[in-house]
Amino acid sequence: MREVYRGAVAANRATKAEQDLLDWRSWARRCRREPIKRLANMVCRLRSIPTRNGIKP
Incomplete structure (x- = not known):
């Protein structure tokens, strides 16, 4: 990472x-x-959460 x-x-x-x-x-x-698998899953979940302005990271 x-x-x-x-x-x-x-x-x-x-x-x-x-x-x-x-x-x-x-x-x-x-x-x-x-x-490492858990971190990868966390990254997947975080990438699917919209930011304040509504745009995905």
């Missing part, structure tokens, strides 16, 4: 950050470690 964040900051492009997050989430869902 830290590498995904660093890559997003370095690229400074929302589309790259979004794709990196989706790639990480895909990997994390297949991971054997339960804490």
Whole structure:
């Protein structure tokens, strides 16, 4: 997750950050470690929650 964040900051492009997050989430869902799976599920839930201005993150 830290590498995904660093890559997003370095690229400074929302589309790259979004794709990196989706790639990480895909990997994390297949991971054997339960804490990582839980984090991936939390990211999925948070991405589906609208923000104050009604736009999804």
